Amino acid sequence: MPTITEAYVDSLAPNAGAIKNGRDLIKKNSFPVLNESPDATLLFGECNGSGKEPYRCSVDFVNEASPVFRCSCPSRQFPCKHALGLLYARAMGSPFTPAEVPQDIADKRDKAEKREEKKKDAAESEGNAPAAKRKVNKSALVKKFASQLEGLRLLEKLVLQLVQSGLGSVDKKTVQMIEEQAKQLGNHFIPGVQAKLRAFVHTMQTEGDREAIYSQAMEQLLLMHSLVKKGVSYLEKRMENPELPMETGTSLEEQLGHAWQLAELREYGRAQSGAELLQLSFLSYADAARGEYVDAGWWVDLSDGTVRSTRHLRPFRAARALKEEDTVRAVVRTEELFVYPGEVNARVRWETATQREAGEADYSKVKAAAAASYADVVKQVKNIIKNPLADKTPVMLVAFRSIDKTADGLCLRDAQGKLLPVTDLKTNGSATSALIALLDEKDLRDQAALVMFSHRLDDNRLSVQLMSIVTDSRFIRLLY
Template sequence: MQAQVKELGNYYIGGIQTAFNNLLLELGEVENEEYTHVIDQINFISALLKKSTEYLNRRKVDPEGDPELDSAIEEQIGYVWKLIELMQYGLYEENGELIQLSFNSYDNQARKEYVDEGLWLNMRTGRIYKTKNYRPYRAAKYIKEDNSSFDVLQLKEMYIYPGDQNPRVRWETEAVKGRKLTAKDLAAILAFASRNYADTIKTIKNTIKNPLMDKHPVVLISLHKAYLCGDNLVVEDQLGNKLTLKDIEEQNVSSATNLKAILPSAPEGLALTVMMNNDMQTGLLSAQPMSLITPEKIIRLLY
């Protein structure tokens, strides 16, 4: 399988190659005959190959037709979007403002790349986007590493990739200005936070039940209560809906542990940026906290 997977790169289908590399990595980490993550990846590959075949056959019949713009299937196959193409299909926004809610760098072994990932809030719409800076192992020393950003970015043009709940965005560096984060900005961020966990969870479940969608969507939630339930931190909204905060195992960070030390039991007026996770073994839908937003500042829990 490793030899065949290597060949996939020769046909410019790097996304499918990455999916099979992920399968090989999961197989290498199996302990005590526990194959949950392996089966999950096989299901993803099966759905990806089926959707890719149907999609490419449609494009073959109508090569001049528009690509699918409400999913990331092109990128999942391995296509690399050009900014001019995104503009051509109307996937851009002018004169927008973004604030970074969280930032993390990690090693993506399946892609053989280091990834710098930022989570950004659109100050106009409240939508959360991702930025990803890929640094292949072989060229990492030649590619500038992204870093945390603490200013509000004012973008002349922002390009939005096809995707699901948290699509990837890009912009030209020379078309960016920055300004200091203000109390008014923080109030706007807090106003965007979900006050009804039940509605948010319903949306999340509809997203993650599709095998090709992001399994760890990011949302912003408002806080009303917080308390410990066993070893886990639990938060509640004003309607009494509960959400367990728990570190995602494959993220290799302990932001939930960091939050326990600073979150008050009466966190009314605060909000959390959280990454959702559905544990296939226990059936628990939980959230890993990424940052805590207060009326005075954004406290990043990943560092």
């Protein structure tokens, strides 16, 4: 059984409401019976509800990486508040009485074990057989590529028209026309491109400083133009030879709208075992152009210091039915880590994982991985943002000698005295600079920081937003 902390239970809850309801059960002393199996793999108990009979709930850790939640309540939420309450009871120190595993749970364990044995036998049989190459339906692929190319060329014409006529000529009627074009792109299997055109429409409909809006809109037009050029070249090659491997060196496939399957990532060698990740920052926001909530996390791989990212998407229409991701404070040990194609801060995903508490050895690894020279980091970031399709706000781990106040505001200073201006990015809507004044002086000397870079068009300079600070004994989340 893992170490059950309140933060661990929070991470299992589907949303903030479930966290509150689960905790409220403890405040109301709703658990008259709390039990634990002799081998400490099962927590089970009874929770008072609205009916005469209490709800019987349990959390089974026979597979620590994938706990099984059971409850007799009719809730469609998973895990329900009763199972969460059971875990909160453990995390908050409530006494659990040793008791034998109930027969119904023992029977369910037996059935689950037999299913796993069958899967294992099937996997071993497949492993002994030569790997079968995936069949490619060439005619279907060629038709798809032709439709995608048609959509990209429609977008290219639209972008050129907008550039030639100028953004100042875009009125409500033009915006409506562009919206119709975006709907048409939905018929061409390029949802990523369609989303970028919708983002442009959203920008042009925004009220405020027109100069700033036009600057953002021009960047979006440049992005779409580059995506068209690279997309057309790539798809034409695949039309000539449908058996060519998919592009995995960049995020081009994903930007066109391809949803990578885990089997594909395995096939292309983008799965690794036994990774340990520590989340240093987290942000939830609404993407109006795509019509979805985004739960974004930034993690450091403790084996080599690489900064990874996670992105959990919840469409507006289905947000209530989907689990809302939250901050994770423990070290996550993944059984298998899938790494999506990308240029920087590659997105990762895992199916099963365990957690352990982070300690000083982990913080030391993070600090050791931080880039010491700002000159080298700035050069690397400039090379990244030169690519029109790359993320314009890369996240990096940097060391700092001090955080100082200057005439221009806060700055990070490295060991050579080089400075990185600190700012608050408008794109994420969360300010962190003001929090620096609340920290101890020791936290502002000889530490490491996770920062998000941005390119300031007004003076052509790079600046950073502080996301977290890592010391020898803890990490301090500023963006969480």
